[in-house]
Amino acid sequence: MTDPTGESKERNREIAANESARQTTSSVRVSVWAIGAAVIIGLAAFGWVALHNQ
Template identity: 55%
Template sequence: MTDTANKQRNRDIARNEEAKQVTGSVRVSAWAIAVAVIIGGILFTLGWLSLR
């Protein structure tokens, strides 16, 4: 492999890794939001029931 081809290959690999990281971050964020909403709903329900 020539130096230019090697550099291009490394750039392609870096781009692919970046895309994987973004996808993973979005997935983790979605899970964190879902868990926060579920916990918030449970706490809201418990608070509402304790006031009744």
């Protein structure tokens, strides 16, 4: 069944835009966690070296 008004295509575009925004938000969240974990690991390594170099 075809949609002569094009409402279906517009709805699909809106769904795609929403999904894209959701994926972007998820990617940013994962990146923030990864950066935080890297900073904590880096600080722990720096502290370990600082304590064992005296």
